[in-house]
Amino acid sequence: MKKGFIVILLLFAALSVCCENAQAGKFPPGARRVLSAASAMLKEDKSADAEAVLKAYLMETKEDVPVEVYLFLGTACHRSGSPEEALVAFQSGYDLYPQNEKLCRNLAVLLHAEGRVLDAAPLLVKAFRLSNPAEPQLLYQAGAAYYSAGEYAASAEVMAELLSGKDSREQWIQLGVYAFIRSGQLERAQQALYARLETDPQDALCWEMLAKVYMDRNLYLKAAAALECSCRLKEEQNRNVAGDDYERLAAIYNYCGANLRSAQALEKAYGPQPEPDKAKRIAALYMTAGRYEQAIAVLQEAVSKQPDLAVEQARILYASRRFDKAGKLLSEFIDAYPSNSEARLFSAFCAWEKRDWSAAMNEFSYLLSDKDYSSQAESGISALKDLNTLSSGSIQ
Numbered sequence: 316m317k318k319g320f321i322v323i324l325l326l327f328a329a330l331s332v333c334c335e336n337a338q339a340g341k342f343p344p345g346a347r348r349v350l351s352a353a354s355a356m357l358k359e360d361k362s363a364d365a366e367a368v369l370k371a372y373l374m375e376t377k378e379d380v381p382v383e384v385y386l387f388l389g390t391a392c393h394r395s396g397s398p399e400e401a402l403v404a405f406q407s408g409y410d411l412y413p414q415n416e417k418l419c420r421n422l423a424v425l426l427h428a429e430g431r432v433l434d435a436a437p438l439l440v441k442a443f444r445l446s447n448p449a450e451p452q453l454l455y456q457a458g459a460a461y462y463s464a465g466e467y468a469a470s471a472e473v474m475a476e477l478l479s480g481k482d483s484r485e486q487w488i489q490l491g492v493y494a495f496i497r498s499g500q501l502e503r504a505q506q507a508l509y510a511r512l513e514t515d516p517q518d519a520l521c522w523e524m525l526a527k528v529y530m531d532r533n534l535y536l537k538a539a540a541a542l543e544c545s546c547r548l549k550e551e552q553n554r555n556v557a558g559d560d561y562e563r564l565a566a567i568y569n570y571c572g573a574n575l576r577s578a579q580a581l582e583k584a585y586g587p588q589p590e591p592d593k594a595k596r597i598a599a600l601y602m603t604a605g606r607y608e609q610a611i612a613v614l615q616e617a618v619s620k621q622p623d624l625a626v627e628q629a630r631i632l633y634a635s636r637r638f639d640k641a642g643k644l645l646s647e648f649i650d651a652y653p654s655n656s657e658a659r660l661f662s663a664f665c666a667w668e669k670r671d672w673s674a675a676m677n678e679f680s681y682l683l684s685d686k687d688y689s690s691q692a693e694s695g696i697s698a699l700k701d702l703n704t705l706s707s708g709s710i711q
Contacts, residue, residue, distance in 0.1 A: 343378040362394035416445035436460035467497035519548035575604035591621035
């Protein structure tokens with residue numbers, strides 16, 4: 316899974332709340348004066364001045380310092396380009412007021428920004444518990460932080476709590492399922508997807524993720540069905556279906572022995588005019604499924620790009636016991652490419668099936684000089700001589 320779960324958080328200064336409290340006389344006198352001054356400075360983008368005033372107050376005051384001083388100081392430091400100082404301010408405030416949601420949240424933000432995601436994650440969980448009204452997005456951010464640090468079990472537990480609520484956004488489902496998968500909780504991942512699909516059966520991404528869960532549980536036919544649902548829904552919703560999706564589907568069908576379905580999936584993966592090697596792959600699947608006409612048709616377009624695919628077409632005709640058509644196609648090909656030994660070998664086989672012993676002998680004799688085919692040629696010639704001995708016919 317790509318590292319796509321990015322924490323996006325904002326520092327919370329609550330200037331208006333602080334001003335209201337200051338005006339209402341809810342702060343000690345010194346704090347009221349300094350917060351009023353710092354508020355005005357921050358509004359005028361004088362962050363460094365606000366930082367200096369607040370630090371001076373903290374060094375000199377004998378008052379009980381209210382939460383808002385630390386919130387303002389951390390915000391001022393951050394705005395003036397001193398994230399390390401902001402972190403110290405929020406940490407100091409949090410140490411004194413560990414149940415303050417704003418300090419908890421802002422401390423988590425800066426710890427995450429510093430790359431200390433494992434320190435930030437539990438604070439994000441705590442901030443969620445302290446938030447009123449509850450902000451489930453904080454749980455998502457905590458789950459993402461744990462996941463990015465490789466703590467998949469911890470991420471799974473956080474996401475399980477988040478997904479147990481009424482809201483189940485697609486992004487949350489995605490992270491939760493991946494956390495369950497990476498922590499080995501496949502049944503949990505499956506149940507989370509079932510719950511989502513009960514409310515939105517048209518969610519193509521959920522069907523795709525369910526296919527992955529089924530694959531990890533070795534439920535291959537169910538995986539194929541789920542991935543097929545995903546692809547069809549994307550098509551119905553006019554969304555682009557990646558060729559990789561159909562290639563994965565073809566691979567699953569092939570593993571299950573459903574060669575016809577595998578060939579049909581590959582045709583969608585490769586488009587109407589596949590490259591010769593891809594056309595050959597599709598044709599082979601159609602051939603093993605007994606769909607000889609479709610196998611030949613798939614190769615027809617590619618023959619113009621790679622003429623020796625005519626030999627593959629002849630092989631399919633031979634497999635379907637249409638020896639006359641196969642022999643004619645090979646004869647035309649050999650006229651154009653007389654040195655192609657594979658074509659001559661199949662031409663000999665076709666002649667044999669038609670009991671045209673002389674033609675078969677001619678082709679086998681030609682192949683005696685080709686080291687790759689000489690042993691087969693010798694066996695064929697020997698068999699023809701045995702037939703000649705047993706019959707009244709004459710083989711030249």
